[in-house]
Amino acid sequence: MEIREADASDFGEIRRFMELVDHEFFPPLSARSGGIPGRISSCLAGTDSNYLIAEINGTMVGALGYLENRNGIGEAYTSFLAVSPNHRGQDIARKLDAVLTQKLQDAGISSINVTTWSTNPGAYEMYRKLGYSCTQTLKDHRDVGVDTIIFQKNIGPGD
Numbered sequence: 212m213e214i215r216e217a218d219a220s221d222f223g224e225i226r227r228f229m230e231l232v233d234h235e236f237f238p239p240l241s242a243r244s245g246g247i248p249g250r251i252s253s254c255l256a257g258t259d260s261n262y263l264i265a266e267i268n269g270t271m272v273g274a275l276g277y278l279e280n281r282n283g284i285g286e287a288y289t290s291f292l293a294v295s296p297n298h299r300g301q302d303i304a305r306k307l308d309a310v311l312t313q314k315l316q317d318a319g320i321s322s323i324n325v326t327t328w329s330t331n332p333g334a335y336e337m338y339r340k341l342g343y344s345c346t347q348t349l350k351d352h353r354d355v356g357v358d359t360i361i362f363q364k365n366i367g368p369g370d
Protein backbone atom coordinates (compact mmCIF):
# COMPACT_ATOMS: atom_id res chain seq x y z
CA MET A 212 0.00 0.00 0.00
CA GLU A 213 1.15 3.53 -0.77
CA ILE A 214 0.19 6.79 0.91
CA ARG A 215 0.58 10.06 -0.97
CA GLU A 216 -0.71 13.64 -1.00
CA ALA A 217 -3.62 14.22 -3.38
CA ASP A 218 -3.60 16.89 -6.07
CA ALA A 219 -6.32 18.45 -8.23
CA SER A 220 -6.26 15.49 -10.64
CA ASP A 221 -7.53 13.25 -7.81
CA PHE A 222 -10.81 15.18 -7.45
CA GLY A 223 -12.93 12.54 -9.25
CA GLU A 224 -11.48 9.60 -7.33
CA ILE A 225 -11.91 11.32 -3.96
CA ARG A 226 -15.49 12.20 -4.89
CA ARG A 227 -16.24 8.58 -5.84
CA PHE A 228 -14.68 7.39 -2.60
CA MET A 229 -16.63 9.88 -0.44
CA GLU A 230 -19.89 8.88 -2.15
CA LEU A 231 -19.13 5.26 -1.25
CA VAL A 232 -18.92 6.02 2.49
CA ASP A 233 -21.29 9.03 2.58
CA HIS A 234 -24.11 7.16 4.35
CA GLU A 235 -21.77 6.21 7.22
CA PHE A 236 -21.36 9.85 8.27
CA PHE A 237 -23.84 11.74 10.44
CA PRO A 238 -25.10 13.89 8.94
CA PRO A 239 -24.07 12.47 5.53
CA LEU A 240 -21.31 14.53 3.89
CA SER A 241 -23.61 15.15 0.92
CA ALA A 242 -26.12 16.87 3.22
CA ARG A 243 -23.57 19.26 4.74
CA SER A 244 -22.86 22.79 3.51
CA GLY A 245 -21.19 22.65 0.06
CA GLY A 246 -21.86 18.91 -0.28
CA ILE A 247 -19.12 16.50 -1.31
CA PRO A 248 -17.72 18.56 -4.26
CA GLY A 249 -17.49 21.71 -2.12
CA ARG A 250 -15.72 19.83 0.64
CA ILE A 251 -13.10 18.43 -1.74
CA SER A 252 -12.45 21.56 -3.79
CA SER A 253 -12.05 23.82 -0.78
CA CYS A 254 -9.38 21.46 0.46
CA LEU A 255 -7.57 20.75 -2.81
CA ALA A 256 -7.50 24.48 -3.64
CA GLY A 257 -6.25 25.63 -0.25
CA THR A 258 -2.63 26.28 0.64
CA ASP A 259 -3.11 24.96 4.16
CA SER A 260 -5.24 21.92 3.48
CA ASN A 261 -5.01 18.69 1.61
CA TYR A 262 -5.86 15.01 1.38
CA LEU A 263 -3.70 11.99 2.03
CA ILE A 264 -4.70 9.02 -0.10
CA ALA A 265 -3.99 5.34 0.58
CA GLU A 266 -3.81 3.24 -2.58
CA ILE A 267 -3.39 -0.44 -3.36
CA ASN A 268 -2.38 -1.08 -6.99
CA GLY A 269 -3.56 2.41 -7.90
CA THR A 270 -7.03 2.02 -6.31
CA MET A 271 -8.01 4.37 -3.49
CA VAL A 272 -8.73 2.39 -0.33
CA GLY A 273 -8.56 5.18 2.23
CA ALA A 274 -8.42 8.96 2.52
CA LEU A 275 -7.77 11.55 5.17
CA GLY A 276 -8.58 15.24 4.67
CA TYR A 277 -6.89 17.83 6.87
CA LEU A 278 -6.21 21.48 7.54
CA GLU A 279 -2.59 21.87 8.49
CA ASN A 280 -2.79 25.03 10.60
CA ARG A 281 -6.41 25.78 11.45
CA ASN A 282 -6.94 29.35 12.66
CA GLY A 283 -3.18 29.95 12.38
CA ILE A 284 -2.47 28.74 15.91
CA GLY A 285 -0.31 25.71 15.09
CA GLU A 286 -3.11 23.14 15.46
CA ALA A 287 -4.20 20.80 12.67
CA TYR A 288 -7.74 19.57 12.03
CA THR A 289 -8.71 16.29 10.40
CA SER A 290 -11.86 16.97 8.39
CA PHE A 291 -12.38 13.50 6.86
CA LEU A 292 -11.12 9.98 7.48
CA ALA A 293 -12.49 6.81 5.97
CA VAL A 294 -11.30 3.43 4.73
CA SER A 295 -13.06 1.40 2.05
CA PRO A 296 -15.43 -1.16 3.67
CA ASN A 297 -13.52 -4.02 1.98
CA HIS A 298 -10.20 -2.95 3.48
CA ARG A 299 -11.03 -2.19 7.11
CA GLY A 300 -9.17 -3.78 9.98
CA GLN A 301 -5.85 -3.69 8.10
CA ASP A 302 -4.31 -0.71 9.89
CA ILE A 303 -4.95 1.64 6.94
CA ALA A 304 -6.45 4.39 9.13
CA ARG A 305 -3.53 3.95 11.54
CA LYS A 306 -1.02 4.35 8.69
CA LEU A 307 -2.80 7.44 7.32
CA ASP A 308 -2.75 8.97 10.80
CA ALA A 309 0.95 8.09 11.22
CA VAL A 310 1.90 9.77 7.92
CA LEU A 311 -0.16 12.83 8.87
CA THR A 312 1.42 12.99 12.31
CA GLN A 313 4.94 12.85 10.87
CA LYS A 314 4.19 15.56 8.28
CA LEU A 315 2.68 17.84 10.90
CA GLN A 316 5.53 17.29 13.35
CA ASP A 317 7.99 18.22 10.58
CA ALA A 318 5.95 21.42 10.06
CA GLY A 319 6.08 22.30 13.76
CA ILE A 320 2.37 21.69 14.45
CA SER A 321 1.58 20.94 18.10
CA SER A 322 -1.71 19.01 17.98
CA ILE A 323 -4.31 17.34 15.77
CA ASN A 324 -8.01 17.89 16.43
CA VAL A 325 -10.84 15.81 15.08
CA THR A 326 -14.55 15.41 15.75
CA THR A 327 -16.80 12.40 15.60
CA TRP A 328 -20.28 11.68 16.88
CA SER A 329 -21.64 9.60 19.72
CA THR A 330 -23.45 7.04 17.57
CA ASN A 331 -20.17 6.05 15.87
CA PRO A 332 -18.47 3.98 18.60
CA GLY A 333 -16.05 2.36 16.13
CA ALA A 334 -14.51 5.72 15.26
CA TYR A 335 -14.52 6.71 18.92
CA GLU A 336 -12.56 3.56 19.76
CA MET A 337 -10.20 4.01 16.83
CA TYR A 338 -9.23 7.56 17.83
CA ARG A 339 -8.49 6.36 21.36
CA LYS A 340 -6.31 3.56 19.95
CA LEU A 341 -4.45 6.11 17.80
CA GLY A 342 -3.56 8.17 20.87
CA TYR A 343 -6.31 10.81 20.81
CA SER A 344 -8.10 11.94 23.99
CA CYS A 345 -11.63 13.26 24.26
CA THR A 346 -11.47 16.95 25.16
CA GLN A 347 -15.13 17.97 24.85
CA THR A 348 -18.62 16.58 24.25
CA LEU A 349 -21.24 18.84 22.66
CA LYS A 350 -24.54 17.41 23.86
CA ASP A 351 -27.25 16.91 21.18
CA HIS A 352 -25.08 18.92 18.78
CA ARG A 353 -25.86 16.83 15.65
CA ASP A 354 -29.41 15.81 16.56
CA VAL A 355 -31.41 14.87 19.62
CA GLY A 356 -29.34 12.13 21.26
CA VAL A 357 -26.38 12.57 18.88
CA ASP A 358 -23.48 14.39 20.53
CA THR A 359 -20.39 15.75 18.79
CA ILE A 360 -17.22 14.45 20.41
CA ILE A 361 -14.00 16.42 20.05
CA PHE A 362 -10.69 14.56 20.21
CA GLN A 363 -7.15 15.88 20.33
CA LYS A 364 -3.70 14.35 20.05
CA ASN A 365 -0.66 16.35 21.16
CA ILE A 366 2.26 15.83 18.80
CA GLY A 367 4.66 18.59 19.81
CA PRO A 368 8.19 18.01 21.11
CA GLY A 369 8.04 16.11 24.40
CA ASP A 370 4.53 14.70 23.79
Ligand SMILES: CC(C)(COP(=O)(O)OP(=O)(O)OC[C@H]1O[C@@H](n2cnc3c(N)ncnc32)[C@H](O)[C@@H]1OP(=O)(O)O)[C@@H](O)C(=O)NCCC(=O)NCCS
Pocket residue numbers: 232235236292293294295298299300301302303304305306326327328331332333334336337338340341
Ligand atom coordinates in the same frame (compact mmCIF):
# COMPACT_ATOMS: atom_id res chain seq x y z
C1 LIG B 1 -13.24 4.15 11.40
C2 LIG B 1 -12.40 3.65 10.20
C3 LIG B 1 -11.73 4.87 9.51
C4 LIG B 1 -11.32 2.68 10.70
O1 LIG B 1 -10.43 2.34 9.62
P1 LIG B 1 -9.53 1.00 9.68
O2 LIG B 1 -8.51 1.10 8.61
O3 LIG B 1 -10.39 -0.19 9.68
O4 LIG B 1 -8.83 1.15 11.11
P2 LIG B 1 -7.43 0.46 11.53
O5 LIG B 1 -7.41 -0.93 11.00
O6 LIG B 1 -6.29 1.33 11.15
O7 LIG B 1 -7.58 0.40 13.12
C5 LIG B 1 -6.80 1.20 14.00
C6 LIG B 1 -7.20 0.84 15.43
O8 LIG B 1 -8.56 1.23 15.66
C7 LIG B 1 -9.34 0.11 16.02
N1 LIG B 1 -10.64 0.18 15.33
C8 LIG B 1 -10.84 0.52 14.03
N2 LIG B 1 -12.14 0.43 13.71
C9 LIG B 1 -12.77 0.00 14.85
C10 LIG B 1 -14.12 -0.31 15.15
N3 LIG B 1 -15.10 -0.19 14.23
N4 LIG B 1 -14.41 -0.72 16.42
C11 LIG B 1 -13.44 -0.81 17.37
N5 LIG B 1 -12.13 -0.54 17.11
C12 LIG B 1 -11.80 -0.15 15.87
C13 LIG B 1 -8.57 -1.10 15.53
O9 LIG B 1 -8.90 -2.24 16.31
C14 LIG B 1 -7.15 -0.66 15.68
O10 LIG B 1 -6.70 -0.80 17.03
P3 LIG B 1 -5.79 -2.05 17.54
O11 LIG B 1 -4.99 -2.53 16.38
O12 LIG B 1 -4.97 -1.45 18.61
O13 LIG B 1 -6.75 -3.04 18.02
C15 LIG B 1 -13.31 2.90 9.18
O14 LIG B 1 -14.06 1.91 9.87
C16 LIG B 1 -14.29 3.80 8.45
O15 LIG B 1 -13.96 4.32 7.38
N6 LIG B 1 -15.51 3.98 9.00
C17 LIG B 1 -16.55 4.82 8.34
C18 LIG B 1 -16.20 6.29 8.34
C19 LIG B 1 -15.92 6.82 9.73
O16 LIG B 1 -16.61 6.52 10.70
N7 LIG B 1 -14.88 7.68 9.80
C20 LIG B 1 -14.50 8.37 11.02
C21 LIG B 1 -15.43 9.51 11.19
S1 LIG B 1 -14.85 10.77 12.21
